[in-house]
Amino acid sequence: MAKNFSPEEFERFLFWLDKDREKAGQKYEEIRFSLERIFYSRGCETAEELASETLDRAVTACQKIIDNYEGDSKIFCYGIAKNVFLEYMRKPKLTSLDKIDVQNNTANDSEEKEIIEIKYICFQKCLKELPLDQYELITKYHSESSGVKEKKERKRELERIFNISYESLRVRAHRVRKNLHECIEKCMKNF
Amino acid sequence: MGKKDFMANSTEENSELKAYLLGTLKKPIELESIEERFLLDKDYQDQLSFQEDMLIEEYIRGLLSESEKESFETHFLIDPERRKKLDIFLLLEKYVKENPIENKGGFFQKILKDILRIFSKPVPATVAVLIAIIIPAIIIISYYRNDSDTQAALAELNKIYVSERPLESYISDFKYAEFEKSRGIDESKIDKVAEKRAEMLSFKAASENPTSENKHLLAQYYLTKRQFDDALEQLKEAQKLSPGDPKILNDLGVVYFEKSKITADNTEKLELTAQSIEVFEEALKSKPDFLPALFNKALAVETYLPNEAEKAWQKYLEFDNSSGWSVEAEEKLNDLKNSRSQTFSNGNQLESAFLDVYDQKDENKAFKIVSENRELITGKYLPLKLTDSFINERGSSKKLDSLEFLGEIEQKRINDRFASDLADYYKNNYESSYELLKSAKSYIKTGIDLCLKDDYKNALGQFGKAEKLFLEAGNEIEAKTVNLHFIAYCLFNLNQRKHAYQLFKEVDDYCKKKTSFGFKQ
Numbered sequence: 001m002a003k004n005f006s007p008e009e010f011e012r013f014l015f016w017l018d019k020d021r022e023k024a025g026q027k028y029e030e031i032r033f034s035l036e037r038i039f040y041s042r043g044c045e046t047a048e049e050l051a052s053e054t055l056d057r058a059v060t061a062c063q064k065i066i067d068n069y070e071g072d073s074k075i076f077c078y079g080i081a082k083n084v085f086l087e088y089m090r091k092p093k094l095t096s097l098d099k100i101d102v103q104n105n106t107a108n109d110s111e112e113k114e115i116i117e118i119k120y121i122c123f124q125k126c127l128k129e130l131p132l133d134q135y136e137l138i139t140k141y142h143s144e145s146s147g148v149k150e151k152k153e154r155k156r157e158l159e160r161i162f163n164i165s166y167e168s169l170r171v172r173a174h175r176v177r178k179n180l181h182e183c184i185e186k187c188m189k190n191f
Numbered sequence: 192m193g194k195k196d197f198m199a200n201s202t203e204e205n206s207e208l209k210a211y212l213l214g215t216l217k218k219p220i221e222l223e224s225i226e227e228r229f230l231l232d233k234d235y236q237d238q239l240s241f242q243e244d245m246l247i248e249e250y251i252r253g254l255l256s257e258s259e260k261e262s263f264e265t266h267f268l269i270d271p272e273r274r275k276k277l278d279i280f281l282l283l284e285k286y287v288k289e290n291p292i293e294n295k296g297g298f299f300q301k302i303l304k305d306i307l308r309i310f311s312k313p314v315p316a317t318v319a320v321l322i323a324i325i326i327p328a329i330i331i332i333s334y335y336r337n338d339s340d341t342q343a344a345l346a347e348l349n350k351i352y353v354s355e356r357p358l359e360s361y362i363s364d365f366k367y368a369e370f371e372k373s374r375g376i377d378e379s380k381i382d383k384v385a386e387k388r389a390e391m392l393s394f395k396a397a398s399e400n401p402t403s404e405n406k407h408l409l410a411q412y413y414l415t416k417r418q419f420d421d422a423l424e425q426l427k428e429a430q431k432l433s434p435g436d437p438k439i440l441n442d443l444g445v446v447y448f449e450k451s452k453i454t455a456d457n458t459e460k461l462e463l464t465a466q467s468i469e470v471f472e473e474a475l476k477s478k479p480d481f482l483p484a485l486f487n488k489a490l491a492v493e494t495y496l497p498n499e500a501e502k503a504w505q506k507y508l509e510f511d512n513s514s515g516w517s518v519e520a521e522e523k524l525n526d527l528k529n530s531r532s533q534t535f536s537n538g539n540q541l542e543s544a545f546l547d548v549y550d551q552k553d554e555n556k557a558f559k560i561v562s563e564n565r566e567l568i569t570g571k572y573l574p575l576k577l578t579d580s581f582i583n584e585r586g587s588s589k590k591l592d593s594l595e596f597l598g599e600i601e602q603k604r605i606n607d608r609f610a611s612d613l614a615d616y617y618k619n620n621y622e623s624s625y626e627l628l629k630s631a632k633s634y635i636k637t638g639i640d641l642c643l644k645d646d647y648k649n650a651l652g653q654f655g656k657a658e659k660l661f662l663e664a665g666n667e668i669e670a671k672t673v674n675l676h677f678i679a680y681c682l683f684n685l686n687q688r689k690h691a692y693q694l695f696k697e698v699d700d701y702c703k704k705k706t707s708f709g710f711k712q
Binding site: 045 | 240244421
């Protein structure tokens with residue numbers, strides 16, 4: 001879709017986000033990512049489109065207020081996002097039948113198959129690359145145990161092995177998964 | 192808040208975040224407050240990310256309530272980033288399940304290390320013998336580990352579809368479950384974790400050990416997901432490795448048949464159905480009592496040849512009279528029998544009933560009769576029956592009038608001009624072409640009688656003569672539709688299927704060109 005703003009206006013918007021061009025670019029992407037998460041959390045299936053729409057509108061809307069606006073540019077974008085969301089809610093939604101595109105679905109499915117295969121390879125690679133302590137923590141954390149009693153025992157055992165509370169262990173496991181996630185994403189991009 | 196203090200949050204705050212993630216937080220103020228913090232506060236983003244993980248963990252471990260589970264599946268997982276997180280959880284669960292290890296490296300690395308350790312020392316004869324045993328053992332264990340993946344994936348697939356099957360067809364090795372024809376499978380009832388496991392296991396088995404069995408398994412996974420082209424690719428490869436395997440052939444037929452149901456192109460639909468029947472028959476050649484192929488053949492035949500379908504269901508029931516599949520087969524057979532008994536046993540009865548409603552000018556009843564009776568081969572197709580009688584009775588005006596009446600109704604209700612075009616033709620050409628039409632009709636009647644005796648070869652000759660006469664009489668409508676359809680029907684039954692498809696397509700094209708009457712399938 002054609003944008004309703006000029007390259008100069010876009011540059012001005014970026015400059016407003018941050019005077020450093022590189023940091024402004026990063027911030028732009030951060031806002032987009034956050035907006036997508038927000039739209040998804042509100043149940044919008046087209047979150048990515050809505051985030052783009054929000055940013056496009058923000059570029060135009062900010063031109064008049066840049067010099068006087070006080071506050072965080074992210075909140076400015078968020079205000080626009082709320083309007084975009086309301087418009088999205090008011091629009092009639094496509095029926096599920098209309099959404100079906102057999103041809104495209106088939107193409108996506110085959111792509112998805114390839115992605116899953118690559119992901120599996122990357123997962124194994126990234127797991128092996130983890131530092132030993134992280135590897136042990138994550139594999140032990142995810143080891144299965146059935147029954148209430150066994151689960152309690154497992155928690156105690158993990159606390160003993162790693163010498164930390166189970167709650168802290170959960171936080172650490174979360175961080176390891178985050179590292180794993182980043183590694184897998186990177187690996188998949190370079191595949 | 193410090194970066195490492197996720198757990199220091201109050202239970203209330205965590206519950207609020209959980210509700211936000213599940214989409215159950217209703218107050219706009221709370222919603223906006225979370226979102227603003229999320230935008231501005233990096234730590235809060237981490238906290239939310241942590242809560243996402245906790246929610247995924249609760250889901251996997253079955254700790255969510257039914258309503259939470261539903262929100263998780265329908266709301267939380269909309270976000271592709273969260274689906275990626277779920278994938279990582281599942282991959283980890285799967286990994287630790289398969290590698291119950293004490294040290295990094297896993298089962299095989301451990302054995303390999305042991306072997307290397309042995310090799311690093313001087314090798315006494317007894318050790319060499321042991322190595323000779325260990326290495327083949329590893330290969331065997333490896334094979335069975337893959338085999339167990341295959342079995343586990345199949346078990347998961349059966350588990351997912353225990354209450355409702357994904358396709359109307361009978362997939363090889365699948366246990367019976369009902370099929371909801373009107374709405375398809377209820378996705379919300381699917382155990383998403385089991386589905387993911389099945390996906391992972393089947394991919395793993397097929398990529399690590401691409402045997403025909405594992406490729407077949409992956410194809411079955413695709414089938415359940417209705418990814419027919421992917422399934423086809425795997426099945427063709429599996430077939431190359433195990434030609435003649437009835438299970439693979441059956442599932443190949445399933446792909447064709449299920450594809451035939453979703454394609455909008457009538458010709459393609461017909462070709463795919465015919466292809467599926469051929470493959471089911473091939474499966475039955477190598478295993479005549481193979482239940483899935485018997486079941487599926489009956490299903491496929493039912494689409495175009497209801498009379499043949501009765502025989503096919505009866506055949507299935509000869510081999511199975513106790514499973515859920517047999518109950519379904521019995522229902523199908525009864526439906527066919529009932530629908531037959533609701534119709535008329537011959538064309539004369541049908542015509543007589545129609546003329547009664549014509550006298551009463553009852554459009555609804557007339558339309559019902561004509562809609563329910565469209566069987567050319569048994570003479571129970573009113574437009575043709577009425578023209579036959581019109582000719583036989585030397586221009587009976589009642590027959591022509593009733594045909595016009597029928598034409599008006601069909602044109603009005605289903606935009607089908609076949610009967611009215613036919614009535615126009617007979618009205619304007621009856622006298623000049625009477626002899627030609629009478630002979631053509633006579634050839635058609637003989638042709639049909641021969642078809643009913645399975646003498647398709649001679650029937651073909653009769654229809655060929657009829658075609659010539661129809662064209663001579665300027666009756667393109669009957670020559671290019673009904674008569675050509677009979678010729679194609681004979682060719683189909685004489686196994687000249689390619690030629691038959693071409694002719695069926697020609698009939699269809701003619702109908703489309705006229706845009707009046709669609710080729711009813």
